[in-house]
Amino acid sequence: MSEAAAHHDDHGHHYNGGISRWLTTTNHKDIGTMYLVFSLVMFFIGGAMAMIIRLELFKPGLQFVDPQLFNSMTTLHALVMIFGAVMPAWTGFANWMIPMMIGAPDMALPRLNNWSFWILPFAFTLLLSTLFMPGGGPAGGWTMLPPLVLQTGMAFPFLIFAVHFLGASSIAGAINVVATVFNLRAPGMTLMKLPLFVWTWIITAFLLIASMPVLAGAVTMLLTDKYFGTSFFSAAGGGDPVLFQHIFWFFGHPEVYILILPAFGIVSAIIPTFARKPLFGYSSMVYAAGAIAFLSFIVWAHHMFTVGMPLAGELFFMYATVLIAVPTGVKVFNWVATMWQSSMTFETPMLFAIAFVVLFTIGGFSGLMLGVTPVDFQYHDTYFVVAHFHYVLVTGAVFALMAGTYFWLPKWTGHMYDETLGKWHFWISTISVNVLFFPQHFLGLAGMPRRIPDYAVQFADWNMVSSIGGFVFGLSQFMFVIVIVKCVRGGAKATDRVWEGARGLEWTLSSPPPYHSFATPPEPATIDGGYR
Amino acid sequence: MKSTLHFANRRLISRLLLLVLVMFGFGYALVPLYRVFCDVTGLNGKTGRISAATAAEIKVDQARVVKVEFLTSVNAGFPWTFKPLITHVDVHPGAETLVMFEATNASNAAVAGQAVPSLAPSAAARFFSKTECFCFTQQTLAAGETKQMPVRFVVNPKLPPKIMTLTLSYTFFRATARASANAVASVDLKI
Known part of the structure; x- marks a missing residue:
């Protein structure tokens, strides 16, 4: 294969030099790299905001920031991490890996691909510039609930248009993934042979296409309510603020699966590799992901149990929510069964993947607790919710991103990363992230509300522990950057296969892969030999 | 071959864009649907x-x-x-x-x-x-x-x-x- 690849490589380098290469590139690997670098930068910007939050909460009283800035930090931390760090990172992985996994030469719509990336820096310039405006950034929470969000000053239209741009970017990315997988699969790559990362991304893409336009509609209604005299959410004009919550969470719940489904795909690639065993229950994994995606559209009101719903509504949304535990449980059991009686080794990607399975499951369990209506009335809007969604998003989505980065970094760069430093990064991150978020369960159960810059003194001890964990976790991420930079600049030469147990088309290419790969489709035999 | 793919891509994109439009409209359709739902149930x-x-x-x-x-x-x-x-x-x-x-x-x-x-x-x-x-x-x-x-x-x-x-x-x-x-x-x- 590398012969053929090298051959194509010879006449393949048509890119311009310097910055214009990155501005005008339509190459899936270049765009994937830009997405991943952008996401890493956003991870540190959002992380810096989290550090300000944890610094202020280190002890009771107002120490460092005023409440307005504190509130805009919680708001922007969420928007930056969701739309700037996690979602672009998944699109970056999709760009890099999907064409190589399905034996395609590139993404189906390369020029759209360039556009969907370059919208992002503009959108975040709009959003983050609000911090320097009179009145400050948006501070009404990332859920943008009216009437509070309508009190936002100059930042308001910037917030709305940033959300529009981010939605457009992710919809374009999703359309590209669907077109690539539907139309560019190599001959012999049938749907039920697709690697699970491709499957989960296809499902994610449909969730994006179906839910992002609803968010666009909701924020457009906010915009017209504020500036054009409509009354969608204004009670004085015959509207209803609760309606916004329904529309927002109709988008918002599929959104949380948009953030986590590709993580399921990555973990399903890594665990079989280091367990040296095929994935247990491939087809049940596919159906489970589909079932989760379907259910995600009919559970939205579990985010709003306390708005005053009729009993029948509370019961329906409770049962539908708890039902999601079934397909999710199938996935967890399959990962455990894959590891069962296998020949495991514990390289850094595997460590992150195993930590994902354990810690994501903890986040899933606290989600079940929140899904049970009667107890949600106690937990609603407390730190228990904060602990829950950080377990599923940080030790879930972000850990899977790190696992995937360590897993494919040798393939991308052609060099092995520093395994010792990687393990240090893993252990410090995993210990500190639990010190950071586990005490927040206790704070929430004891009644500490979210989104407050100051708190009653009985919450002081666990907040201090949580903040110390936060600082260590934040600092330890610089090790991640050091590992990546070292790996890009040099290191032991990586083999094509990289990992002993690696299966799949991407490992048949050279490390690093040629600029244009699979200009001729791969041999069907190499497709069938995969571990999926 | 090239033109078949081009055609397939165009058809798929137009269907997906239609879905985007439908879902944007659905967000707005929730407004009257919510009102009807509230009328029937007295919810608000x-x-x-x-x-x-x-x-x-x-x-x-x-x-x-x-x-x-x-x-x-x-x-x-x-x-x-x-x-x-x-x-x-x-x-x-x-x-x-x-x-x-x-x-x-x-x-x-x-x-x-x-x-x-x-x-x-x-x-x-x-x-x-x-x-x-x-x-x-x-x-x-x-x-x-x-x-x-x-x-x-x-x-x-x-x-x-x-x-x-x-x-x-x-x-x-x-x-x-x-x-x-x-x-x-x-x-x-x-x-």
Whole structure:
């Protein structure tokens, strides 16, 4: 294969030099790299905001920031991490890996691909510039609930248009993934042979296409309510603020699966590799992901149990929510069964993947607790919710991103990363992230509300522990950057296969892969030999 | 080969873009759907309006007594004081009852307000109708003016027996020219 690849490589380098290469590139690997670098930068910007939050909460009283800035930090931390760090990172992985996994030469719509990336820096310039405006950034929470969000000053239209741009970017990315997988699969790559990362991304893409336009509609209604005299959410004009919550969470719940489904795909690639065993229950994994995606559209009101719903509504949304535990449980059991009686080794990607399975499951369990209506009335809007969604998003989505980065970094760069430093990064991150978020369960159960810059003194001890964990976790991420930079600049030469147990088309290419790969489709035999 | 792929891509993209448009429209469609859903279930506590003639035809259930409580509030920054003249009243279902509310404009300029009603529990909203209410139209008070305003209502005798207390609340919002046009439209429909 590398012969053929090298051959194509010879006449393949048509890119311009310097910055214009990155501005005008339509190459899936270049765009994937830009997405991943952008996401890493956003991870540190959002992380810096989290550090300000944890610094202020280190002890009771107002120490460092005023409440307005504190509130805009919680708001922007969420928007930056969701739309700037996690979602672009998944699109970056999709760009890099999907064409190589399905034996395609590139993404189906390369020029759209360039556009969907370059919208992002503009959108975040709009959003983050609000911090320097009179009145400050948006501070009404990332859920943008009216009437509070309508009190936002100059930042308001910037917030709305940033959300529009981010939605457009992710919809374009999703359309590209669907077109690539539907139309560019190599001959012999049938749907039920697709690697699970491709499957989960296809499902994610449909969730994006179906839910992002609803968010666009909701924020457009906010915009017209504020500036054009409509009354969608204004009670004085015959509207209803609760309606916004329904529309927002109709988008918002599929959104949380948009953030986590590709993580399921990555973990399903890594665990079989280091367990040296095929994935247990491939087809049940596919159906489970589909079932989760379907259910995600009919559970939205579990985010709003306390708005005053009729009993029948509370019961329906409770049962539908708890039902999601079934397909999710199938996935967890399959990962455990894959590891069962296998020949495991514990390289850094595997460590992150195993930590994902354990810690994501903890986040899933606290989600079940929140899904049970009667107890949600106690937990609603407390730190228990904060602990829950950080377990599923940080030790879930972000850990899977790190696992995937360590897993494919040798393939991308052609060099092995520093395994010792990687393990240090893993252990410090995993210990500190639990010190950071586990005490927040206790704070929430004891009644500490979210989104407050100051708190009653009985919450002081666990907040201090949580903040110390936060600082260590934040600092330890610089090790991640050091590992990546070292790996890009040099290191032991990586083999094509990289990992002993690696299966799949991407490992048949050279490390690093040629600029244009699979200009001729791969041999069907190499497709069938995969571990999926 | 190249053109087949081009055609396949175009067809797929146009279908996906259609889905995007449909879902954008669906977000907007949720607005009327929500209103219909609330009308059917009484979910947001919006109460009904009937004519005085209809109200007179309803048979009074002398055997049953329902307590109706009144709550008032004004939206943030709205310069009125607003209160019911009595805090609660015991009524027989089917009997038309008149209660008075009093508002004072504490500012030194004329202010127009729109009252928005809400009834709890929401399951009772469908069984609570008004023949007259200051919330049917905007109210304007001159600087320092105090005004008494009536509400005439009937509780439907079909009210589920387990509901023994109703709470009717009104919130006054600042009425703007455009907001009131919308409010009046919805008043005709609902209040």
